Amino acid sequence: MPNDYIHIILADDDEDDRLFFVDAFEELNMNTKVNTYNDGIELMAYLNSEGALLPQVLFLDLNMPKKNGIECLNEIKANHKLSDIAIAIYSTSASEEDIEETFVLGANIYIKKPSSFDDLKKVLSEVVSINWQYHTNGLNKDNFLLRM
Amino acid sequence: MIRKVISKASVILRAIFLISAFLIIIIGGFTYKHISNLTNSTKLVVGTYKVNMELEQVLSYLKDAENGYRNYILTKDTTYLEPYLTAREKVNASFAQLRVSADNNVAQKENLKVLSKYIDALFDNFTKSNALVETNQTLSEAFKSTFFEEKIIMDSITKKIGDMIALENRQLEQRKAQNQSNLKFTPLFLYLMLLFTLFLIVVSYHKISNDLKKIKGINNELLIFKEATVQLETIGKHGNWIWHIDTNIYTFSDNLYRVLGEKPGAFPASHENFLEFVHPEDRKKVVKDNQSMIKNQDLPFIYYRIIQKNGTVKHIKAYGKLLVGNDDEKRIIGNITDISDEIENFSALEERNLELERNNKELSEFNYVASHDLQEPLRKIQTFISRLQDKESKNFSPTGLQYLERINVAATRMRLLIDDLLQFSRTNKPDKEFVPTNLNTLFEQVKQDLAETILATKASITHENLPTLAVIPFQIHQLFLNLLSNSLKYSKKLEVPKIHLAYSKVAATTDANLAKATQKWYHKITFTDNGIGFDPQYASLIFELFSRLHNKQEYSGTGVGLSICKKITDNHQGFIVAQGKPNVGSVFTVYLPEAG
Secondary structure, eight states, X not given: OOOOSEEEEEEXXXXXXXXXXXXXXXXXXXXXXXXXXXXXXXXXXXXXXXXXXXXXXXXXXXXXXXXXXXXXXXXXXXXXXXXXXXXXXEESOOOHHHHHHHHHHTOSEEEEOOSSHXXXXXXXXXXXXXXXXXXXXXXXHHHHBOOO | OHHHHHHHHHHHHHHHHHHHHHHXXXXXXXXXXXXXHHHHHHHHHHHHHHHHHHHHHHHHHHHHHHHHHHHHHHHOOGGGGHHHHHHHXXXXXXXXXXXXXXXXXXXXXXXXXXXXXXXXXXXXHHHHHHHHHHTTOTTSHHHHHHHHHHHHHHHHHHHHHHHHHHHHHHHHHHHHHHHHHHHHHHHHHHHHHHHHXXXXXXXXXXXXXXXXHHXXXXXXXXXXXXXXXXXXXXXXXXXXXXXXXXXXXXXXXHHHHHHTTSOXXXXXXXXHHHHTTBOHHHHHHHHHXXXXXXXXXXXXXXXXXXXXXXXXXXXXXXXXXXXXXXXXXXXXXXXXXXOHHHHHHHHHHHHHHHHHHHHHHHHHHHHHHHHHHHHHHHHHHHHHHHHHHHHSGGGSOHHHHHHHHHHHHHHHHHHHHHHHHHHHHHHHOSOOOOEEEEHHHHHHHHHHHTHHHHHHXXXXXEEOOOOXXXXXXXXXXXXXXXXXXXXXXXXXTTSOOEEEEEEEEEEGGGOGGGTTOOSSEEEEEEEEEOSOOOOGGGTTGGGSTTOOSSOTTTSOOOSOHHHHHHHHHHHTTOEEEXXXXXXXXXXXXXXXXXXX
């Protein structure tokens, strides 16, 4: 691997959430590089661009204007160049329908946005430290939703 | 029933009539035979007397001739010869008569021949003796022998005639005896036949008058039935019509005219006149249905509209059926019913239902969206509070920090409320699939969910063997979770919580809590705890949304959990009942119908 840091991308239309996300990784001090995008269109434009650096983990908000998280997930999984990226759904709600749909579409984990900064840090550090190979093999509907 | 009575009666009456007619013909025949027998025997008697009389006559002529002739011999006076001279002629005339009478009688015919010979001999003798008298040889031997011969002939004649009369009388007696036996038997037979015929006529009279009485009764019933039908028509807004197929004549009941908004008999009953009232848009359909009625002689239920003369539109339901009466006439009997009220009520109800459904859906969507979207700003408030508490706590005064903490508590409580509301609205969603579920397994999962609290409180949780039921699994999971966490939450501070689940099957009629039951059998699951309990007067209030019996500083809770339980049992057509005693404990009883 040419780079020794963990490359992380977040696509979220909410400014506050992007702020919390970046702050949390800053405080975690885990040698990560975080890029954020404001919506699905920006995200897909970057991923599809020439020489884009693909992330180890992609955090995907579901409810975004223009192009939502489900559409992005569909496009990523349909593209063999991108389909190996580990995808963490990062959403306010954890409705049965959303969980079911994203699981079927091939997302790797579902995170409900926590309501305290400490919890957020805990969740993010856990997700980043997951061995995706191992996690994906044992993935089922019950451990898909990350419980703290 | 009427038909049967009439047809049975007519068969019996026809039989009686045929038997009577047959008997009368027989009686007539016998009477004729009898009378002709009587006439015959009279004729015979008369014939016999005639023959006898004629024979006596012949004898008397001959005797007169003999006497006259003797007187002449004595006196030589020729006037005495008068009877002798006419005798021959008279005897011949009598003989002609006798021959006719004896035409069929062989014996008498033979006798007549013999008699005729005797008479001829007598007259020959007269002639012989007369010749001797003329020549005055009366005293001669020849005359004497002739005279004696005459006496012998005369005696023979007398005897023969006597014989013939006797024969005639004998034959008469024989025939009389023969006829007598016939005649003796016939009148008795005829009398009996007449009596029997009379009996039959009495029987048939009785039968006819009985049937008449029955028919009168039936007629009366029919009259009552007809009146009831008329009343029914008026109340039920029915109209009745009859189509006589063979004659193509229609009859409409009075109320049919009223249904059409007309006075009874306002127009001649006919198909065309009726069609004029049918709504133009429906006319084609009605004509088509009526044509199929003519073809199939049957009319299924059809629906159409009519327009009354004043413009009112009415909805009609119509039906017709072929009826073949006692008279073998084919009729189609039909009914029309004004169902406008029903249709109006139905569409109003349907509209209200749709509105209700819409409202319900909107409400649950609103509830879902509201609680969902409310989460986002709240989460940020909470996150920002935690950022302030972490990063900026040194810049706050102690009072400021206290305020911050109070904001945090309020926000946490709001989150709890929103979560529960979301849960509640999810319980409302219609995607309910009943799956056979082992409740023991389900309860173990619930215990797993609450493992931390159970461990912390050291609670003892026991349960009897639970059944496998067709339920909505996640809802029953929620129900058990809410009830169990409720018991754990409202436990006494200084006592280890004890929670027991009991199970039994109960009949709806034996349980006072199942007064509103729709099923016969219910599964009864009871959660009994030794917690703080509650005042029994709040037993039903406990299930209302946002209702709380305890201070929220003491016990956290939103008042939604038990409402969700109620909702879940409702969804399963079941019931939930709470009983409590302060400081003793609470009992929650769940009833789920057997055929979930």
